[in-house]
Amino acid sequence: MITHPSIHLGHKINSFSLVTSMSRIKYYYDPKSCKYERYKKSKWDITLQVLGFLSLSTLLATALMGSYYYFFDSPKELLLKQENQELKLYYDILEDEVTKMNQMLGDLQQRDDNLYRVIFESEPLSDNIRRAGIGGSDRYREIKEKGLKQEELVLELSQKVDGLKRQLYVQSVSYDEVTEMALRKEEYWASIPAIQPIKNDNLNLLASGYGMRVHPIFKVKKMHNGVDFAAAKGTPIYSTGDGVVLNVKTVFGGYGKYVEIDHGFGFVTRYAHMNEFKVKKGQKVKRGDLIGTVGNTGSSTAPHVHYEVIKDGKFINPVNYFFKGISPEDFQKILELAGRENQSLS
Known part of the structure; x- marks a missing residue:
C-alpha cells in the first residue's frame, strides 16, 4: 500500500500532539502497523530513572541538612551544649568552694602557727611541710588516658583538691600535736614547783x-x-x-x-x-x-x-x-x- 506523503506528515503531527498532550502515558506511531502504539519502558530505563531520582534526592537532602546544621544546632548538640554549660557551672561552684576552703585552711594555719604553738612554746610548721607533694607524675594517668575534652579543667581541679587534702591532713596531724602539747602543758603547770615547801602565810619564815x-x-x-x-x-x-x-x-x-x-x-x-x-x-x-x-x-x-x-x-x-x-x-x-x-x- 502506497501512502501519500501528506498523510505521513499528518500522522506525524497527530502523533506529536498526542504524545505531548498526554504527559504520563506516551505513544509513538508505528509505520509498520500504521498505528499509534503505547510506549513501554524497559527495566533498565526504570532502574536508571529511579537511581537518578534517588541520587538527586540524596544530594539535595545532604545539601539541605548540611546547610541546616551549619546555621543551626542539632538536638543532640543542643543537649551536649546545655550539659557542658551545666558542668561548667558546677565546676565554677566547686572551684569557688575549694578557694573558700583554702582560705579557711589558711586561717587555721595562721592560728596554729601564731597562736596555739606560741602558747605552747613550739616551733611553727614550715611551708615545706605544709605544702609537700602528694604523688608522682603518674598520679593523674587515669584522667589523661580518658581523653576528656575538658581534661585541663579536670586536672586543674583534681590537683587543687589533692593539695587541699594534703594540707588538711598536715593540719589534722598538727592539731593532734597541739592537743598533746595542751595536755602536756596542763601536766607541766601541775608539775613545776610553784609553791613554798612549808606554810608561810606571814612570809617571815x-x-x-x-x-x-x-x-x-x-x-x-x-x-x-x-x-x-x-x-x-x-x-x-x-x-x-x-x-x-x-x-x-x-x-x-x-x-x-x-x-x-x-x-x-x-x-x-x-x-x-x-x-x-x-x-x-x-x-x-x-x-x-x-x-x-x-x-x-x-x-x-x-x-x-x-x-x-x-x-x-x-x-x-x-x-x-x-x-x-x-x-x-x-x-x-x-x-x-x-x-x-x-x-x-x-
Whole structure:
C-alpha cells in the first residue's frame, strides 16, 4: 500500500500532539502497523530513572541538612551544649568552694602557727611541710588516658583538691600535736614547783636565800644552792609540784635526812634536814601532799628545811617559782627577804 506523503506528515503531527498532550502515558506511531502504539519502558530505563531520582534526592537532602546544621544546632548538640554549660557551672561552684576552703585552711594555719604553738612554746610548721607533694607524675594517668575534652579543667581541679587534702591532713596531724602539747602543758603547770615547801602565810619564815652566803660552820662565804625556811621541829613539809619520789635518803652530815622528787620536764626538787619521812621512793605525789617534817639533821645549826630546785641538772633560784597562791606584793617581799646577804642555816 502506497501512502501519500501528506498523510505521513499528518500522522506525524497527530502523533506529536498526542504524545505531548498526554504527559504520563506516551505513544509513538508505528509505520509498520500504521498505528499509534503505547510506549513501554524497559527495566533498565526504570532502574536508571529511579537511581537518578534517588541520587538527586540524596544530594539535595545532604545539601539541605548540611546547610541546616551549619546555621543551626542539632538536638543532640543542643543537649551536649546545655550539659557542658551545666558542668561548667558546677565546676565554677566547686572551684569557688575549694578557694573558700583554702582560705579557711589558711586561717587555721595562721592560728596554729601564731597562736596555739606560741602558747605552747613550739616551733611553727614550715611551708615545706605544709605544702609537700602528694604523688608522682603518674598520679593523674587515669584522667589523661580518658581523653576528656575538658581534661585541663579536670586536672586543674583534681590537683587543687589533692593539695587541699594534703594540707588538711598536715593540719589534722598538727592539731593532734597541739592537743598533746595542751595536755602536756596542763601536766607541766601541775608539775613545776610553784609553791613554798612549808606554810608561810606571814612570809617571815624565809631565813636565807639563794646565792653567796656565810656558811654557819665554816664562817666563809660559799654558794648556797637553795633557800632555808626556819620552822619548829615537826612542821609539815609539802611537795611543791606533782611528781614521783626519786630518793628518800639519810646521810650523816650534809643534807641529813632528805627527799628528792622528780617532777618531769627537767625539774627536780630537794628537801633537806628533815626529821621524818612521810613518803617512799617511787611514790607518786601531788602538789601540796605531805612528804615529811622539819628537822635538824645533817649539817644544820637550827631546825629548818633547806629547799632546792634543779632544772636540767643545774641549780636555780627557788624563789623564782614561788608564784602560786601569793600576790605580787607578797612575791616582792619574798624577793627582798631572799636577797639579804646573811648567814645560811646549813
